[in-house]
Every structure is written in structure tokens, then in C-alpha cells.
Amino acid sequence: MTFILFFVLLFCAVPIALVLTLTALGYIATSGNTVLFESYPQQLFGAIESYGLLAIPLFMLAGELMNEGGLTTRLINMARILVGGFKGGLAYINLVANMMMAAIMGSAASQIAIMSRAMVPAMEKEGYSASYAAAITAAGGLLSPIIPPSMLFVLFGVLAQVPIAEMFIAGIIPGLIMSALFFIVIALVGLVQEYPKGEWPDRAQIKSWLLMGIPAGSIPLVIIGGILTGLATPTESAALASLAALLIGKYIYRDLQFSHLPEILKRTALNSGMVIMLISAAGVFGWVVVYEEIPQMAASWIADQTSDPFVFLLMVVGVLILVGMLVDGIAALILVVPILLPIAQQQFDISPYQFGVVVCLTLVMGLLTPPVGAGLFIGSAMTGIAPMQIFRSLLPFLAATLVTLVLLSAFPELVLMLI
Incomplete structure (x- = not known):
């Protein structure tokens, strides 16, 4: 009955936080154990009693303030200095700028929205196809869950009870590997498509862009440097x-004008409030999952x-690719970690860091895959290009x-090599 209620609510488009809380209430009601009702509020609020979760609204605020x-514009200009003169330079600029933004924002959806507004019109103006420009920008959003900081890593660290700073460090080399593969994809696609010729900036532009870009480029150093040196926790780094x-x-x-701050704080509060509410709701759902010994049953089947x-x-x-196609990445992470992580650790001796990086990267792919593909619709809304056109260009x-x-x-x- 509990799982029937879960899927009925899910397919009736009930918000996922309500799906989780109502399913947990339904389980308690059908179990006949009314004592569990007394534990329900404790589980609901206990799930968000974590200092590490403060990093989520703070990273969201940092991204809003940067935009x-x-x-953001100054970081793009710095990327022009590095790769702007190559053939197809603007495609490489897009990717480098996304790497810089991934080291600040930690949210794939926010990164796709911001970079789509900044990069796609510029690429169209220089002769790139609109769908390919949008696809590169959306692909850059895939870097956000593994290049630190990452909101998914923050959440995984809380769920798995592992240090968030070490999760961030674990994502550095995977992020560089995926960035390198994306550069190779751009180069290979360039052999098929006729990229526009890039232009190197002149000496005066380099000096100007570099001087103006250094303050913006210091933000990733503040975040990652504070974490790597141990001078600041991820939450403190987000605040700084x-x-x-x-x-x-x-x-x-x-x-930036101080008159903008109320709207910035409002957007940050709304977006982070939705995430925190989802985490709270998942706390009681995870409690039901563990109470019913579902991880043990799943472990037996997988073994x-x-x-x-x-x-x-x-x-x-x-x-998780299939799950990510239908369920938001944060919600899916909250659902699967209590079930699969114990199996990974106990049955297969897999490090929680390796498991976390693989799971987070897999789930964020769902942001860019139909039928839900929220990232595709964000990119479409920002650029006016059909979601399926973006998806086809995104396949490589x-x-x-x-x-x-x-x-x-x-x-x-x-x-694990840097941890």
C-alpha cells in the first residue's frame, strides 16, 4: 500500500516533498504502530539539523551575487584570453567559462540558466548553430556536480555522513577528466562542422581583461583554497x-546596487527553501526505508x-540514468543513497567518495535527458531553441x-588519490 501511494502521488504530479511526507504518513497509518506518529516530527526536523546544509543557500547566494x-562577464573575458584565438574559439571559451562558474556556483540548473543568457547569443552572432551553442552551454552544466563546490556533494556528505571537504577534493580530478573529454568532443565536432575562426585579443585587451578578471577569478580560489588548506569549512568558504x-x-x-539585494535574497531564499524542504521530507521517507529493511533486501538481490x-x-x-530521467537529481539522491550506499560499502567495499562522485554525476545527467530534462527546458527558455534540438546536439x-x-x-x- 505504501508503494502504491508513492507512485500514485508521483504520477499525479504532486510536489516531490509532499510525495515523500505523505507516503511516510501513509506507511505509519497502515502499519498500525501509532507510536511512530510521535517520531514523525523528530525525523522531519532531524534531517535538516546539519551545519553542512548551510552551504547550500550560501553557494546559491554567491552565484546570484556574481551574476x-x-x-560572470569578466570570467568569460578571462576565458577569451586563454582559448579565444583557436578555430572555434568561442566554443572553447564557453567550456572554460563553465569550468570557472562550476567552481563557484555548485548548481547545474542555475549555471545553465546564467551561461545560456551570456554565451548562446554571442555564439549565434559569430556563426555557430543555435542548437550547438545551447548544447555546449548545457553540457557545461554537467561540470557543476563534480568540480567543487557542489550542492549535490554537500547533500551526499550529509546523507552519507562523510566530510564534505573531502567530497569536494574527490571531485577535482574527475572534473578535470570530464573537462578534457569535452574539449576533445568540441575538437572532433569541429572536424565535421566548419567552426568560425577565433581571434586572439590584442595586448591592450589582454591587460584590461586580466586586470578586471582577477577579482572575479579570486572567488574560486577563496572557495577551493580555503577547503584544501583547511583554513575554512565548505560552509565558511561559501559565506566568504x-x-x-x-x-x-x-x-x-x-x-551591483544595494537596491538589488532584496530581490537577490528573495530568489536565494525561495530556491534554497525548496531544497531544504525536500531534504526534510526525505528524512522521514529514508527513515521508513530503513525501518522496513529495504537496503538489506536490495543487497541480497544484488549480491x-x-x-x-x-x-x-x-x-x-x-x-540511476533511468531514475534521473523522471525524478529531480536532489530528490533522487535522497531516495537512493540510504538504499544503495550501505550495499556499496558492506557488500562490495566501495569507498563512499567513489560511490558519491559516480552517483552525483549520473543523476545530473537526468537534467539533460528526456522526458523530464529540466536543464533542456531551462536552456530552451533562455534561448528559444526546442529542447529536442538541444538534446540531439548534446549527445556527443x-x-x-x-x-x-x-x-x-x-x-x-x-x-581517491587527492584525499
Whole structure:
């Protein structure tokens, strides 16, 4: 009855947070154990009693302040200095700028929205097809769950009870690997399509863009440097990044006005409130899952299928690609971690860091795959290009992401060597 209620609510388009809370209430009601009703509020609020979760609204705030304060534009200009002169330079600029933004924002959906507005019109103006420009921008959003900081890593760290700072460090090399594969994809596509010729900036432009870009480029250093050196926790780094973005946007670039702050804070509160509410709701759902010993039953079934950790991770990737097509990445992470992580650790001796990186990257692919594909619709809304057109141009990048997942599943040292 509980699972019937879950799927009925899900397919009736009830918000996922309500699906989880109502399903848990339905389970308690049908179990006949009314004592569980007394534990319900405790589980609901206990799920969000984590210092690490403060990083989520703070990283969202940093991204909003950067966009309003003109820091995004300066980062794009810095990317022009590095790769702008290559043939198809604007495609490479798009990817490099996305790497820089991934080191700040931590949210794939927000990154796709911001970079679509900034890059797609410029690429169209220089002769790139609109769908390909939107696809590169959307593919850049795939970097956000593994290049630190990452909101999915924050959430996974809370769910798995592992240090969030170490999760961030675990994502550095996988992020660089996937970025390199994306560069290769752009180069190979360039052999088929006739890319426009790039232009290197002149000396005066380089000097100007570099000087103006250094303050914006300091934000990733504040975040990652504070975490790697141990001088700041991820939450403290997010707070420092928000403060730095505010000061730089207001007093250096002068694009940010204090009159913008109420709207910025409102957007941040609404977006982070939805995430925190979802985490709270998932707390009671995960409690039901554990109470019913579902992880143990799943472990028994999977153990009958394979004893190879690599094969297990490939099975997880296959299942989560399907899950990610239908369910939001954060919701899916909350649903699957309590079930699959104990199996990975106890049955297959897989590091939680390797498991977390693989799971988070797999789930964010769902942002760009039909039928739900929220990232496709965000890109479409920002550019006016049909979602399926973006998806077709995106296929080579999704293939590169799958190659990355296979490598990370086969070679755990790619994730663990820096920890």
C-alpha cells in the first residue's frame, strides 16, 4: 500500500516533498504502530539539523551575487584570453567559462540558466548553430556536480555522513577528466562542422581583461583554497565567497546596487527553501526505508547478480540514468543513497567518495535527458531553441560523460588519490 501511494502521488504530479511526507504518513497509518506518529516530527526536523546544509543557500547566494555584480562577464573575458584565438574559439571559451562558474556556483540548473543568457547569443552572432551553442552551454552544466563546490556533494556528505571537504577534493580530478573529454568532443565536432575562426585579443585587451578578471577569478580560489588548506569549512568558504562577490560587484565593478539585494535574497531564499524542504521530507521517507529493511533486501538481490564492484557500479549507473530521467537529481539522491550506499560499502567495499562522485554525476545527467530534462527546458527558455534540438546536439557530450563514469567506476584511484 505504501508503494502504491508513492507512485500514485508521483504520477499525479504532486510536489516531490509532499510525495515523500505523505507516503511516510501513509506507511505509519497502515502499519498500525501509532507510536511512530510521535517520531514523525523528530525525523522531519532531524534531517535538516546539519551545519553542512548551510552551504547550500550560501553557494546559491554567491552565484546570484556574481551574476548581478558582473563577475560572470569578466570570467568569460578571462576565458577569451586563454582559448579565444583557436578555430572555434568561442566554443572553447564557453567550456572554460563553465569550468570557472562550476567552481563557484555548485548548481547545474542555475549555471545553465546564467551561461545560456551570456554565451548562446554571442555564439549565434559569430556563426555557430543555435542548437550547438545551447548544447555546449548545457553540457557545461554537467561540470557543476563534480568540480567543487557542489550542492549535490554537500547533500551526499550529509546523507552519507562523510566530510564534505573531502567530497569536494574527490571531485577535482574527475572534473578535470570530464573537462578534457569535452574539449576533445568540441575538437572532433569541429572536424565535421566548419567552426568560425577565433581571434586572439590584442595586448591592450589582454591587460584590461586580466586586470578586471582577477577579482572575479579570486572567488574560486577563496572557495577551493580555503577547503584544501583547511583554513575554512565548505560552509565558511561559501559565506566568504558570498561576501567577496558582494564587495567585488559593488565596489570594484560597480554593477551591483544595494537596491538589488532584496530581490537577490528573495530568489536565494525561495530556491534554497525548496531544497531544504525536500531534504526534510526525505528524512522521514529514508527513515521508513530503513525501518522496513529495504537496503538489506536490495543487497541480497544484488549480491545474487554480481560480486564485482565494477559491475555493481555499472548497474547503479544504468538504474540511476533511468531514475534521473523522471525524478529531480536532489530528490533522487535522497531516495537512493540510504538504499544503495550501505550495499556499496558492506557488500562490495566501495569507498563512499567513489560511490558519491559516480552517483552525483549520473543523476545530473537526468537534467539533460528526456522526458523530464529540466536543464533542456531551462536552456530552451533562455534561448528559444526546442529542447529536442538541444538534446540531439548534446549527445556527443553525454557520451563523453558516460565514458567518464566508466573510468571512475573502474579506477577508484581517480577519485581517491587527492584525499
